[in-house]
Amino acid sequence: MSETAPILVEVTRGDRVESRHRGIVAIRDAEGRDVLSIGATAERVFPRSAVKLIQALPLVETGAADAYHFGPRELALACASHGGETLHVETAAAMLARAGRDVSALECGVHWPTAEDARRDLVRAGGRPNALHNNCSGKHAGFVCTACHLGIDPAGYVGYDHPVQSLIRDAMEDVLGVPVDASVAATDGCAIPTYALPLAAFATGFARLATGRGLSAERAAAARTLMDACFAEPFMVAGSDRFCTTVMRLLPGRSFVKTGAEGVFCAAFPELGLGVALKCEDGATRASERMMAAVIAALLSLEGEAAATIARLAQEPVLTRTGVAVGVARPSGFFQERLGATRFN
Amino acid sequence: MSETAPILVEVTRGDRVESRHRGIVAIRDAEGRDVLSIGATAERVFPRSAVKLIQALPLVETGAADAYHFGPRELALACASHGGETLHVETAAAMLARAGRDVSALECGVHWPTAEDARRDLVRAGGRPNALHNNCSGKHAGFVCTACHLGIDPAGYVGYDHPVQSLIRDAMEDVLGVPVDASVAATDGCAIPTYALPLAAFATGFARLATGRGLSAERAAAARTLMDACFAEPFMVAGSDRFCTTVMRLLPGRSFVKTGAEGVFCAAFPELGLGVALKCEDGATRASERMMAAVIAALLSLEGEAAATIARLAQEPVLTRTGVAVGVARPSGFFQERLGATRFN
Numbered sequence: 001m002s003e004t005a006p007i008l009v010e011v012t013r014g015d016r017v018e019s020r021h022r023g024i025v026a027i028r029d030a031e032g033r034d035v036l037s038i039g040a041t042a043e044r045v046f047p048r049s050a051v052k053l054i055q056a057l058p059l060v061e062t063g064a065a066d067a068y069h070f071g072p073r074e075l076a077l078a079c080a081s082h083g084g085e086t087l088h089v090e091t092a093a094a095m096l097a098r099a100g101r102d103v104s105a106l107e108c109g110v111h112w113p114t115a116e117d118a119r120r121d122l123v124r125a126g127g128r129p130n131a132l133h134n135n136c137s138g139k140h141a142g143f144v145c146t147a148c149h150l151g152i153d154p155a156g157y158v159g160y161d162h163p164v165q166s167l168i169r170d171a172m173e174d175v176l177g178v179p180v181d182a183s184v185a186a187t188d189g190c191a192i193p194t195y196a197l198p199l200a201a202f203a204t205g206f207a208r209l210a211t212g213r214g215l216s217a218e219r220a221a222a223a224r225t226l227m228d229a230c231f232a233e234p235f236m237v238a239g240s241d242r243f244c245t246t247v248m249r250l251l252p253g254r255s256f257v258k259t260g261a262e263g264v265f266c267a268a269f270p271e272l273g274l275g276v277a278l279k280c281e282d283g284a285t286r287a288s289e290r291m292m293a294a295v296i297a298a299l300l301s302l303e304g305e306a307a308a309t310i311a312r313l314a315q316e317p318v319l320t321r322t323g324v325a326v327g328v329a330r331p332s333g334f335f336q337e338r339l340g341a342t343r344f345n
Numbered sequence: 346m347s348e349t350a351p352i353l354v355e356v357t358r359g360d361r362v363e364s365r366h367r368g369i370v371a372i373r374d375a376e377g378r379d380v381l382s383i384g385a386t387a388e389r390v391f392p393r394s395a396v397k398l399i400q401a402l403p404l405v406e407t408g409a410a411d412a413y414h415f416g417p418r419e420l421a422l423a424c425a426s427h428g429g430e431t432l433h434v435e436t437a438a439a440m441l442a443r444a445g446r447d448v449s450a451l452e453c454g455v456h457w458p459t460a461e462d463a464r465r466d467l468v469r470a471g472g473r474p475n476a477l478h479n480n481c482s483g484k485h486a487g488f489v490c491t492a493c494h495l496g497i498d499p500a501g502y503v504g505y506d507h508p509v510q511s512l513i514r515d516a517m518e519d520v521l522g523v524p525v526d527a528s529v530a531a532t533d534g535c536a537i538p539t540y541a542l543p544l545a546a547f548a549t550g551f552a553r554l555a556t557g558r559g560l561s562a563e564r565a566a567a568a569r570t571l572m573d574a575c576f577a578e579p580f581m582v583a584g585s586d587r588f589c590t591t592v593m594r595l596l597p598g599r600s601f602v603k604t605g606a607e608g609v610f611c612a613a614f615p616e617l618g619l620g621v622a623l624k625c626e627d628g629a630t631r632a633s634e635r636m637m638a639a640v641i642a643a644l645l646s647l648e649g650e651a652a653a654t655i656a657r658l659a660q661e662p663v664l665t666r667t668g669v670a671v672g673v674a675r676p677s678g679f680f681q682e683r684l685g686a687t688r689f690n
Contacts, residue, residue, distance in 0.1 A: 018391050186363075187359065189664075282629055284627055320536050321456050
C-alpha cells in the first residue's frame, strides 16, 4: 500500500478532525468485474483472519465435519475470531474431544480472552488462559479434526508443508483464482501461514463463496454450509458486542462479514452476488469496522432497526472517561461520495 | 493533517510491509528556528497528555506544590499518564489528602488500570476501579490542590471557565507563543479542555521548557523543577515497562519524553536546546513510540546500554501468540534518511 490509499475514516474531537485512517477497498462480482475500486486494490495484502471461512473449507469437504457430527455451532466457531467466552471455549474443547484430542493438540499459542468480561471472570476464578481461549482456537480445532479424520498426524499442522495447510492453499487458489505459494507466505499471529495476495482477489473470492459461481458444486455447497452456519450462530463467530456478530445477527443471509488483524475485512452479499475486501493502511480495527459499516449501508436497502444499527456502527462516538461524547469516528466525505456514486445492482 | 504526512513507520510480516503509519515531526530550538520539519508541521494538533508538564506549571508557580510539601514523586505524578499501579494510586490519594480532599474531588472519570498486572490484581481482589486509577489522576490531583491553595472551590475544575484552566491557558500561550482560546478548544478524554495548536509550536515550547530561554525566571524555574522531578522519579510518569519511564530512567537530564493519546509525543533535549513534537496521523501509539525512539537515536550520542535500549525501542518485534518474532514495527527508510541528513548541533 503506497501513496494510493485515500483517507476513508476521520476521527473528530469537537469540530476538528484529530486523526485520519487511509485504506483500500475492492468490490467485485464472482467473475471479478470491478464494481468499485478505491485506492491500489491490486496491492498485496495479508488477509489474516478475514479468510477463516476459506480455511475451514477442507473441514467440510473432507467429510471431517460430518464424521464428527459438527453442526452450525461448531462450523461457525471454525470460521471465528472469538472472544474466549465460555461457550467458545467449551465448544472448541468439544470439537477436539470428538477427534479424541484435547487442548494439548492446539499449536495456536495462548492469550487472555479478548472479551473483557471473560478475561475478568478467568482472573477472578484464579485461572490462567490456555490455547482454548486463543481467538483462533475453533479454527485450529477444525485443522486438528481435519487431520485426524484423514488419518494424518495433526502434530505440526501449523507448518507450511503439513497436508492440512496444503489443502487450504489449494482451496484458496481455487476460490481466489490467483497463485498461492511460498513466495507470498509469512506467519500469522496464530502460527499458521498467511499469504499476501491482491486485495481485489479476496473480493472476487467472497463473491464466489456467496454465489457458488466459478466453484465446483462440492465446494459451493461447502461454502454455503459454512456461511449458513455463521448466519445461524453469529455469536460463535466473534462474541458479545462484537461487530461481526452484530451484523450477522441483524442481517442473516444478507451480509456475511469477517474481520482480520491489521485492519482487514472481507464480506459477501449473496443477494447482490458481490464480494468485498478492504484494508486500513495502518491496521486499525476502529477504522476497518467503520469502513465495512459504510459499505453495508451503501450496498443494502435497509430499514428500521437494521438501518439504525448499521448507521450506528458506521459512526462510533469518541467518549470521555466520564461518558460524554466529544467526537466521532466516521467515514470520510470522500469515501461516502465514492460509495454514493456507485451503482451496486 | 492531509496529504502531507509521509510514511514514517512500517510494520512488516515476513519480508513484506503489512501496515504503514504516517506522521508529522517538528524539531525546533527555543527561538522557534526550524531544525527539522517532516510533513505539514503548521497543522493544528491536539496535544492531549503530551503537554501535562505545561499543565502542571500552575501547581508549582502558585506555590501550591511547596505549601503541600510535594516532592519529585508528587510532581512527576502531576505530569503523568500512569498505569494505575499501587504507588501511582496511593500517591494521588496522598496529594489530595494534603489539601483535605479525597477521590470524590476528582472529575476525570473512571477506567481500569492500564497496567495489566495492576488490573488483574484489582480484579483478583474483587475490587472496582475509581478515579484514582485513571491515568490522569495525578494531574487532576494537582489541579484540585492548585485550586484549594488559591482558596478557590475546586468543583468544576475541568471546565473551560474555571480559574485553574485559565491559568493553564495563560501558561500555554506564554510557553508556546501562540493564542490559546475557545476557538481551538475541544474536550480531552479526562474531561478538561485540550487545544488544537500548530505542531511546531509544541516543539518550540519544549525547547523553551528545556532551556528556560524565552521564559520568565519564575516560569523557567518551575519548568526545571517539574522536568527534574520526572527525571528523578520516572516510574511515576508512566510505569512498569512503559516507554516514557524507560527512556527517562535511561537518559535522566538528557531526554524528557511524554506521550499523549492519538499518537502525539513531545520531548525536550536540554543539552541540545531542542524541543520535539510529533503526531502519528492515525493516532497509533505503536507508531509514535517508534518515531520518538528514532528521533532520540538521531539526536543524542549514545553508547552501550543506552544505545542498545533506544535501538530496541525503535524496532518493536511483531510476535506470534507462540512468541516467535515474524515481523517488526520500525522507522521507514524515508524517515531514517531525513533524520540522518539533519545536523542537530
